[in-house]
Amino acid sequence: MIDLNKVVSSLQTVIDPNSNLDLVKAKLISQLKTEGNNVFFELDVTNIGGDLRQQVFMSAQTAIKETIPGAEVHIHMKSAGPNAPAANTVLPQVKNIIAVASGKGGVGKSTVSVNTALALVQKGYKVGIIDADLYGPSIPTMLNIQGERPKIQEVYGKHKIIPVEAFGLYAISIGLIIEPEKAVVLRGPRLSGVIKQFINDCVWPELDYLIIDLPPGTGDIQLTLVQTVPVTGVVMVTTPQKVAVIDAVKAMNMFLLSNINVPILGIIENMSWFIPEDAPDKQYKIFGEGGGQELANMNKSVLLGQVPMIQAIREGGDTGKPQVLVEGSHVKSSFSSIADELIVQVEKRNQNNSPTQIVNVSK
Ligand SMILES: Nc1ncnc2c1ncn2[C@@H]1O[C@H](COP(=O)(O)OP(=O)(O)OP(=O)(O)O)[C@@H](O)[C@H]1O
Numbered sequence: 619m620i621d622l623n624k625v626v627s628s629l630q631t632v633i634d635p636n637s638n639l640d641l642v643k644a645k646l647i648s649q650l651k652t653e654g655n656n657v658f659f660e661l662d663v664t665n666i667g668g669d670l671r672q673q674v675f676m677s678a679q680t681a682i683k684e685t686i687p688g689a690e691v692h693i694h695m696k697s698a699g700p701n702a703p704a705a706n707t708v709l710p711q712v713k714n715i716i717a718v719a720s721g722k723g724g725v726g727k728s729t730v731s732v733n734t735a736l737a738l739v740q741k742g743y744k745v746g747i748i749d750a751d752l753y754g755p756s757i758p759t760m761l762n763i764q765g766e767r768p769k770i771q772e773v774y775g776k777h778k779i780i781p782v783e784a785f786g787l788y789a790i791s792i793g794l795i796i797e798p799e800k801a802v803v804l805r806g807p808r809l810s811g812v813i814k815q816f817i818n819d820c821v822w823p824e825l826d827y828l829i830i831d832l833p834p835g836t837g838d839i840q841l842t843l844v845q846t847v848p849v850t851g852v853v854m855v856t857t858p859q860k861v862a863v864i865d866a867v868k869a870m871n872m873f874l875l876s877n878i879n880v881p882i883l884g885i886i887e888n889m890s891w892f893i894p895e896d897a898p899d900k901q902y903k904i905f906g907e908g909g910g911q912e913l914a915n916m917n918k919s920v921l922l923g924q925v926p927m928i929q930a931i932r933e934g935g936d937t938g939k940p941q942v943l944v945e946g947s948h949v950k951s952s953f954s955s956i957a958d959e960l961i962v963q964v965e966k967r968n969q970n971n972s973p974t975q976i977v978n979v980s981k
């Protein structure tokens with residue numbers, strides 16, 4: 619009699635090329651049973667590209683035969699067929715994809731992305747981050763992983779990139795792949811190619827949240843993103859001042875275009891007030907006030923939270939010590955409550971709206 623557990627564990631060594639998860643985790647195996655030395659199961663190949671189906675089939679068969687010599691393996695390949703509802707085949711293992719955008723540069727998108735992502739990690743979620751700023755990648759420095767190189771894994775003859783883990787967060791950035799000063803040579807189609815690689819050619823594990831730190835404004839990178847992956851929603855970052863809000867509205871409107879249609883999950887106001895290190899009770903509203911709330915009112919979304927301006931954030935950004943990880947930091951609680959509010963807004967969005975569709979620009 620064949621041990622079913624042995625069959626399962628051998629199938630766990632075979633990778634689904636679509637999600638990069640093993641066949642069991644990817645839920646592609648059904649009707650598994652054994653009779654004498656025969657093993658029977660169904661393999662769902664709906665989302666596996668035609669040329670790879672045979673390879674997956676062979677790998678599954680070999681894996682079982684190697685663990686259980688003498689086993690006769692009977693695999694029935696099934697496919698949902700052309701009339702089945704379209705499944706999400708891009709990053710099916712990622713529950714929520716959140717883009718962080720702004721109108722103006724330098725308002726703190728990357729700082730907010732990293733610290734919010736780590737606040738989510740601290741709450742027990744599995745989180746990844748894509749540094750989509752290909753001109754000025756800052757995530758490697760902020761996470762203190764500059765100089766590290768992602769490992770490469772071969773999956774069915776294709777080279778896949780394994781994101782680098784830092785503080786429990788899975789990260790990928792062009793800064794981990796080429797020298798940051800060389801990133802400026804990337805142009806139009808190359809930029810799109812890199813964004814697509816970050817999504818399709820990385821071995822992302824199962825994630826609750828994948829945060830995408832965008833460059834400022836609206837450009838090729840934003841457009842490529844919404845054409846490559848179904849973005850759950852956008853978080854806008856702004857400072858409290860009028861000019862930042864005006865620019866943020868323009869950037870926000872791109873996501874709301876009827877053919878793009880990515881919901882705004884909320885606004886994060888950064889640098890809301892300055893707290894001097896030697897006088898932590900003081901608050902100086904250097905950039906004015908009210909911008910975040912105003913932006914939220916404009917599109918009936920919510921202010922997810924405000925982050926004060928403190929020297930330690932800038933220093934921690936430069937030295938790879940995210941402040942949300944520092945006990946007693948003035949901004950630990952800000953990012954923790956922003957993460958809580960973000961979770962609530964994502965849940966609401968998922969209950970009220972249908973999943974985002976990948977944008978087809980030719981429409
Ligand atoms: N709340 C804050 N307090 C102090 N410094 C901050 C704060 N937020 C961001 N900074 C600093 O401001 C600078 C710009 O921040 P960051 O790189 O996060 O902005 P960005 O919007 O991602 O910029 P870019 O548009 O270039 O991508 C960094 O040096 C960062 O450390």
Ligand SMILES: [Mg+2]
Binds near residue numbers: 727729751756832833
């Ligand atoms: Mg940035």
